[in-house]
Amino acid sequence: MVDAQEIGAKVVRGPYQNGIRRRREIIESASRVFASYGFVSGSLRQIAEEVGVTPAALTRHFGSKEGLLSAVLENWDADAEARNPPDVHGLDYFVRLRDAVLYNQAHRGLIELFLTLSAESTHPEHPARQFVRNRYDRVVSTGVQHLREARDAGDAVWLADELIEAEVRSLFAMMDGVQLQWLIDPGLDLVGVFSRALGQYLHRWTGRADLVPGQDGQD
Amino acid sequence: MVDAQEIGAKVVRGPYQNGIRRRREIIESASRVFASYGFVSGSLRQIAEEVGVTPAALTRHFGSKEGLLSAVLENWDADAEARNPPDVHGLDYFVRLRDAVLYNQAHRGLIELFLTLSAESTHPEHPARQFVRNRYDRVVSTGVQHLREARDAGDAVWLADELIEAEVRSLFAMMDGVQLQWLIDPGLDLVGVFSRALGQYLHRWTGRADLVPGQDGQD
DNA sequence: GTCTATAAGAAGATAGAC
DNA sequence: GTCTATCTTCTTATAGAC
Numbered sequence: 001m002v003d004a005q006e007i008g009a010k011v012v013r014g015p016y017q018n019g020i021r022r023r024r025e026i027i028e029s030a031s032r033v034f035a036s037y038g039f040v041s042g043s044l045r046q047i048a049e050e051v052g053v054t055p056a057a058l059t060r061h062f063g064s065k066e067g068l069l070s071a072v073l074e075n076w077d078a079d080a081e082a083r084n085p086p087d088v089h090g091l092d093y094f095v096r097l098r099d100a101v102l103y104n105q106a107h108r109g110l111i112e113l114f115l116t117l118s119a120e121s122t123h124p125e126h127p128a129r130q131f132v133r134n135r136y137d138r139v140v141s142t143g144v145q146h147l148r149e150a151r152d153a154g155d156a157v158w159l160a161d162e163l164i165e166a167e168v169r170s171l172f173a174m175m176d177g178v179q180l181q182w183l184i185d186p187g188l189d190l191v192g193v194f195s196r197a198l199g200q201y202l203h204r205w206t207g208r209a210d211l212v213p214g215q216d217g218q219d
Numbered sequence: 220m221v222d223a224q225e226i227g228a229k230v231v232r233g234p235y236q237n238g239i240r241r242r243r244e245i246i247e248s249a250s251r252v253f254a255s256y257g258f259v260s261g262s263l264r265q266i267a268e269e270v271g272v273t274p275a276a277l278t279r280h281f282g283s284k285e286g287l288l289s290a291v292l293e294n295w296d297a298d299a300e301a302r303n304p305p306d307v308h309g310l311d312y313f314v315r316l317r318d319a320v321l322y323n324q325a326h327r328g329l330i331e332l333f334l335t336l337s338a339e340s341t342h343p344e345h346p347a348r349q350f351v352r353n354r355y356d357r358v359v360s361t362g363v364q365h366l367r368e369a370r371d372a373g374d375a376v377w378l379a380d381e382l383i384e385a386e387v388r389s390l391f392a393m394m395d396g397v398q399l400q401w402l403i404d405p406g407l408d409l410v411g412v413f414s415r416a417l418g419q420y421l422h423r424w425t426g427r428a429d430l431v432p433g434q435d436g437q438d
Numbered sequence: 439g440t441c442t443a444t445a446a447g448a449a450g451a452t453a454g455a456c
Numbered sequence: 457g458t459c460t461a462t463c464t465t466c467t468t469a470t471a472g473a474c
Contacts, residue, residue: 019439036342040260043467057440059469112341119338122331122402123255133403163415169407170393170416173400177392183341184352188388196382197389204419238457262449276458278451 023061025051027075030068035113038120039069039128066127073131076113090150093143094202095211097175098195104179105190111179118176143168147205156205171201242280244270246294249287254332257339258288258347285346292350295332309369312362313421314430316394317414323398324409330398337395362387366424375424390420 029050033042044055044065062068083103088096104111121129147164150156159167174197182190195213202211248269252261263274263284281287302322307315323330340348366383369375378386393416401409414432421430 022439037259038257038339040256044469045467053439054441055468056442056470060439065468115338116341118399118403119334120257122335122399136400136403166412166415169400169412170397170419173396173412173416174389174393175396176399177394177396178389180337180341180395181355181388181392184337184355193385193388193392196385197392200389200419200423204423241457263451264449272457273459274450275452275460279457284450 022051022053022057023071026053026058026061026068027071030072031076031113032109034069034072035109035116038116039065039126040120044068069127072113073128076110077135079110090146090153091155091202091206093146094171094198097171097198098191101175101179101194102191105182108183112183115176115180115183139172140165140168143172150205157207159205167201167205171198241270241272241276242290245272245277245280245287246290249291250295250332251328253288253291254328254335257335258284258345259339263287288346291332292347295329296354309365309372310374310421310425312365313390313417316390316417317410320394320398320413321410324401327402331402334395334399334402358391359384359387362391369424376426378424386420386424390417 026047029047030042033047033050036042037046044058047068048055048058058068059065062071084096084100117128118132120126121132123129144161144165147156147159147168148161151159151164175194178188178190178194178197181193182188199211199213203209245266249261249266252266252269255261256265263277266287267274267277277287278284281290303315303319336347337351339345340351342348363380363384366375366378366387367380370378370383394413397407397409397413397416400412401407418430418432422428
């Protein structure tokens with residue numbers, strides 16, 4: 001990689017550094033605002049105020065409000081991708097979901113953004129519709145792949161492929177739903193309820209009882 | 220009941236009838252709009268246009284936009300209340316959930332309204348926040364009550380009360396989540412995925428295998 | 439890069455005519 | 457009961473100064 005400051009034998013004192021930092025600040029602020037108010041109701045003004053610039057600066061950076069949404073979604077995806085280790089396979093993938101929920105509990109904005117945009121993009125003309133749908137397809141097919149792997153390796157009981165998809169879909173549905181309940185009532189023992197239910201899925205798939213956590217959600 | 224038209228021995232040609240019908244039309248239209256766009260983004264203009272009146276007529280009827288939301292929520296609650304038969308107890312209550320999902324599938328607006336408002340009211344200052352939270356508490360405690368009843372009658376295995384609440388919460392979470400997936404991708408076999416997952420809960424609670432439906436979701 | 443100023447429109451709500 | 461007309465505020469986006 002060539003350092004941008006040395007291109008053309010002339011040292012360019014960088015406005016770039018500031019621009020990149022600003023861009024990141026804006027995306028983070030926009031994520032918060034879209035998470036709280038949705039894309040339609042969240043305003044550029046609000047985001048600009050949080051960052052400490054004017055709304056005009058935002059459209060300058062991202063072209064339009066939808067451009068900003070795209071940047072937020074890309075950022076979200078990249079974050080999520082970077083977070084899950086690539087060497088986890090089969091049943092371990094599902095055991096790890098407990099960590100994902102733990103992470104979400106500590107980063108409320110993430111799950112808020114996901115659920116808010118998901119519900120909102122239910123509408124056919126929502127700009128994030130395709131993104132949400134593709135993401136769900138990806139998540140489900142990843143889950144299916146891992147459960148199939150576990151089955152073929154003999155770690156899980158035999159399940160027909162259609163049943164595997166139904167199992168994976170209902171597991172992720174439960175995960176989303178519990179997180180929604182937690183958003184509505186933060187007093188809920190999110191990790192406890194989730195990991196117990198997760199344990200029931202693992203128990204059913206493997207026949208092993210040692211995968212069901214205690215009632216406090218600890219192993 | 221006294222007929223309003225006969226009060227005071229004089230026949231009053233009723234503007235009431237029209238008013239009541241209008242009111243119902245407005246509430247139905249508002250339910251659709253709030254379901255599609257959420258409360259914050261859904262506009263009085265849009266609703267007024269659907270009904271064929273001006274926005275001023277709406278604020279005349281309901282005082283404010285929030286007043287209209289209250290009417291929508293009350294209407295929704297009353298509908299739901301009227302729909303579930305009161306003589307269903309214990310395990311039957313959960314078996315009936317399959318019918319509820321079937322009904323929701325045929326009335327997409329209902330589940331759309333619920334999920335849209337739930338996600339939206341995640342925000343502390345949303346006017347429907349308390350309503351959504353109370354409704355969830357009611358749903359969960361009703362479920363807990365029925366499962367406890369089943370347990371005490373010997374229809375379900377013994378489960379500690381805290382475990383019962385976790386089971387009920389994860390079941391309703393799964394139900395919401397599957398419905399969300401269906402809203403995002405209407406091609407999904409909603410009833411199939413749900414009733415299979417429901418069957419797994421019933422199977423776990425009772426030990427009976429005959430409660431798990433076939434892979435096509437039929438009994 | 440960020441600003442001010444402003445365009446062009448849509449929002450909720452109110453006043454008063456009919 | 458519903459209308460028209462109007463008020464105030466807020467929206468996204470653009471033009472041009474610095």
